[in-house]
Amino acid sequence: MNKLKENSTLISTVGCIVFLVLGMILDFGFHRQYSWIIYLASVISGGTEITIDGFKELWAEKHFNVDLLMILAAVSAGLIGDWREGAVLIFIFSLSHLMEEYATEKSAREINSLMNRQPKKARKILANGEYTIIATDDLVVGDRVAVFKGENIPTDGVILKGASELDESVVNGESVPRLKSVGAEVYGGTINLGNELEFEVNKDQSETVFAKIIKLVEAAQNSQTKTESFIQRIENRYVMLIIFGVPLAVLFFYLGLHWDWNESVYRGVNLLVVASPCALVASSTPALLSAISNGARHGVLFKGGTYLEELAEIQSIAFDKTGTLTKGEFSVTDEYWAQTKEQMIPYVLGLEEKSTHPLAQAIVKHWQTEYESYPLQTEEITASGIQSISEKNKYYVGKKRGNYADPNQLLEWKQAGKTVIYVEENDQFSGAIALLDTLNTNAKEAVNYFNQAGIHTVMLTGDNRHTAATMAKEVNIEEYFGELLPEDKVTYVQQQKEKYGKNGMVGDGVNDAPALATATIGVAMGEGTDVAMDVADVVIMENNLAKLVYTHRLSKKMKNVIKQNIIFSVAVILTLITLNLLQILTIPIAVVGHEGSTILVILNGLRLLKEEKALF
Secondary structure: OHHHHHOHHHHHHHHHHHHHHHHHHHHHOOOHHHHHHHHHHHHHHHHHHHHHHHHHHHHHHOOOOHHHHHHHHHHHHHHOOOHHHHHHHHHHHHHHHHHHHHHHHHHHHHHHHHHHOOOOEEEEEOOOOOEEEEEHHHOOOOOEEEEOOOOEOOOOEEEEEOOEEEEOHHHHOOOOOEEEOOOOEEOOOOEEOOOOEEEEEOOOHHHOHHHHHHHHHHHHHOOOOHHHHHHHHHHHHHHHHHHHHHHHHHHHHHHHOOOOHHHHHHHHHHHHHHOOOHHHHOOOHHHHHHHHHHHHHOOEEEOOHHHHHHHOOOOEEEEEHHHHHEOOOOEEEEEEEOOOHHHHHHHHHHHHOOOOOHHHHHHHHHHOOOOOOOOOOEEEEOOOEEEEEEOOEEEEEEOOOOOOOOOHHHHHHHHOOOEEEEEEEOOEEEEEEEEEOOEOEOHHHHHHHHHHOOOEEEEEOOOOHHHHHHHHHHHOOOEEEOOOOHHHHHHHHHHHHHHHOOEEEEEOOOOOHHHHHHOOEEEEEOOOOHHHHHHOOEEEOOOEHHHHHHHHHHHHHHHHHHHHHHHHHHHHHHHHHHHHHOOOOOHHHHHHHHHHHHHHHHHHHHHHHOOOOOOO
16 A cells, blocks of 8 residues: 555556547547547546645645646646647646656665665674674664674774774765774774674764764755745745736737637637746756765765755855865974973873874874873863973973974974974973874865866965965965964954855864854865764765865756756746747647656756766
8 A cells, every 4th residue: 555655646647648548549540529538537547646736735835836737727728628638738747746756766765775774783792702683773882793794884883803994985985995993983884894893882873973974865855955945935926826817818818819719718728838837846856856865975965955056156165274185194204302302202192192183193103102101180272282280390282382482493394384293391392293294185186176166265274374385385275374273264264255255164073163154165074073064064974075076066067957947947938938829839739848848857957866077
């Protein structure tokens, strides 16, 4: 029963065409006196569901839609003796409905394919080391889980034992497997391609990256673009205008133009058909759903159709540096000590090992095998560094705070674009560490793409001006600002918006959260971080700026497709109305022209399901 309900549009469309063909056979077999009955059956078969839906919307929302216009046109055609034309109209209209449902279902299948990637069962490890199979939904934070080769990771967690390559395409759209080992995070729905892994669950089922992806895609599919919202707002008034305007037009044809009554009614029925905004109404939805599905396949998530549409309209785009234009994977390149190195490094490690900042982790990684850290109670200073007071001495690592002159060596590091970390004891210079970051994947190519597209590019970073200048030159960015606090980034993003209009901000979704929220479009680059999903309007699940270019091209293509559809729809309506007033248009041609344009508009929207060609 449920299967019949799901395929009701297909069944009614098939019934409509079957009766239509039978009616035509009777016509050709010279039994014309009976054919109208078969054509009426065709209209009833194809039009019943459309009629019910139209009246339901009218009753519930007090909203006239094109469904009622089509039924009214088909019945009107029958009443003047053209039941065949009415049946053709209903068939093509029903076929266009079927194609719209296909677009919706195609988009919904992206969610279903995602959901099918998450296993229903998990292999929980008991305290005695034995395994037990439980429902994935029954896993709780702290549970230990084993995953064998070829199996899907059931939920998010951190690897405790083993190393293996994982297929993470369901999360980030990247087909190349990633090698992960102890301490790395794994995501539900990804596939273990290698050795057995043991991991500890670190999130509730509702908070996993996989669950959030599904929620975001569902929300985007149920959203609208501004164009679509506008079309729906005018649909009710437009349909009412046609319903009340056609009878007046018939009277004008008869009394004003002195056409005979049958011709006036015939032209009125034609007008009812060709003036209906079916194609116009279908201009946006299939295109939007197709674009959202396309993005989801490539690890790009939109929080709503509006953001997908507005991304194509940005005139300025700002990039964070660390973690966006660069990988955020630093390595120590130089060091300078004003005090004994062996004395200071244990304090440096004691401070930095408490921090999750990429610079701190790089410093710890560089010296942790040579020195033992000094145990310290630390205090983090936002956007500056970290400090501790030990034995009445204050130790600090981070940006420069003391009032002293930099040694020449440090100036050379800065000129070379390296990040300099100061080590201070009691606000006095004790040493410095130079680190270098590496460019992110396709960073230079992505910036060049936006430059060539006429979109102003700017870099906003907390690093010093020398580092900012070196990076800006390397990636050909047009404007840059360094030594910025999070609130400074907000100020510059707001200035860009006032100067250029709609703008974008691309960041890692953590320190850049205020700026992401301020920009017209906030784009979070990241491996599915919670902050990225919560703050940004668009989430790109992999730190590959080629995905950003793909997303922008997809949004521009969608906007162009919708524009093409609207122009084509309006042009067809105006052309058919003109032909009707010239008494050239017949009902069959009106039906084919009008409903055919609707089908073409839907097919044009479905083109967005196709893969975009990679630029680099």
